[in-house]
Amino acid sequence: MKTVTIGDVAAQAEVSKSTVSQYLNERYDYMGEKTKQRIQDAVEKLGYQPNIVARSLKQKSTKTIGVIVANILHNFTTEVTRAIEDVCHESDFHTIICNADDDPFKEKHYIKMLRAKQVDGLIIFPTGDNRDLYQKMLDSSYPVVFMDRELEGVEIPSVLLHNSKAVALAVEHFVEQGYRRIGMMTTSLKHHTTPRIERVEGYKNTLKKNEIPIHDEYIISVDSQSLQTELEELLHLEKPPEAILAGNDLVLIETLKYVKHKGLRIPDDLAVIGIDDVSFASFYTPSITTVAQPTFKMGKAGAELLLNKIQMKKEIRNSSLRFEPTLMVRDSV
Numbered sequence: 001m002k003t004v005t006i007g008d009v010a011a012q013a014e015v016s017k018s019t020v021s022q023y024l025n026e027r028y029d030y031m032g033e034k035t036k037q038r039i040q041d042a043v044e045k046l047g048y049q050p051n052i053v054a055r056s057l058k059q060k061s062t063k064t065i066g067v068i069v070a071n072i073l074h075n076f077t078t079e080v081t082r083a084i085e086d087v088c089h090e091s092d093f094h095t096i097i098c099n100a101d102d103d104p105f106k107e108k109h110y111i112k113m114l115r116a117k118q119v120d121g122l123i124i125f126p127t128g129d130n131r132d133l134y135q136k137m138l139d140s141s142y143p144v145v146f147m148d149r150e151l152e153g154v155e156i157p158s159v160l161l162h163n164s165k166a167v168a169l170a171v172e173h174f175v176e177q178g179y180r181r182i183g184m185m186t187t188s189l190k191h192h193t194t195p196r197i198e199r200v201e202g203y204k205n206t207l208k209k210n211e212i213p214i215h216d217e218y219i220i221s222v223d224s225q226s227l228q229t230e231l232e233e234l235l236h237l238e239k240p241p242e243a244i245l246a247g248n249d250l251v252l253i254e255t256l257k258y259v260k261h262k263g264l265r266i267p268d269d270l271a272v273i274g275i276d277d278v279s280f281a282s283f284y285t286p287s288i289t290t291v292a293q294p295t296f297k298m299g300k301a302g303a304e305l306l307l308n309k310i311q312m313k314k315e316i317r318n319s320s321l322r323f324e325p326t327l328m329v330r331d332s333v
Helices: 006-013 017-024 033-046 052-059 075-090 104-116 131-139 163-176 194-209 224-234 249-262 295-311
Strands: 064-069 094-099 121-124 144-147 158-161 182-187 219-222 243-246 271-275 289-292 320-323 326-328
Touching: 006 017, 006 033, 017 033, 064 075, 064 104, 064 295, 075 094, 075 295, 094 104, 104 121, 104 131, 121 295, 131 144, 144 295, 158 163, 158 194, 158 295, 163 182, 163 194, 163 243, 163 271, 163 289, 163 326, 182 194, 182 224, 182 249, 194 219, 219 224, 224 249, 243 249, 249 271, 295 320
Parallel strands: 064 094, 064 121, 121 144, 144 158, 158 320, 182 219, 182 243, 243 271, 271 289
Antiparallel strands: 289 326
């Protein structure tokens, strides 16, 4: 089947190829309504599809960004990427979403693949184990923004939560309600992931502030598949915790599964707070107290940062944007 060209459209509409090009690029300043209608009719009749690759080479922009998420199963990730997509859509940019599964090898593959596709910039939830690759992009002035995580020594702007404040809100709430034996569970720290590390440190610091002893056995950091096993051991200590802080939404889900399976009652047998305000928290029985992240504001900020870098609207300082958490008090404490 013969490919329809811009020349075919011009002949059908009885105008020049440059006029068709102006129409396709939405430059209508000196174009009459009848001319626009003839070109539109010709495009529809011939089934013309613009050559996006050729246009991108000419304009040196694909109007596309890549988003490499660490784990697409997180509620936080879903909401942030939705906000990124909204902002990009408003600016006539497309998004390609890739899921790295917290795997540095997959992340490296996606970075190379997206750059080969000439995307104009990247938003990355970094694994932290591809420093050389991050630095090469930085050195070449390639537009990159980190989301949810930052890396010491890599001066790429980051958008993330005040993680220590988020944990402080939760632990202080436990303490105000009379709890002293407070445990914390997170997914694995093996990749030195910023939120997990900062949340564990925030937990320890808040306990110290309240003169509560830190018990190392109360701090669990394991792969998600092992969370229920570890929780079983934790709650069968001689003096088990009376309250659990779930470090993210996946930990909260595994905790609630365990509670249901064992027939425990929240908060009578175990008080629970989760970081990330998951959609079911308000209508679960009992409703779950959470610490909410402003996910849409964070995604919007990340997208705007990247688009400003791409379009060079203003100089971007390579520093972190920190967002404030909010305690959503419900019935699980």
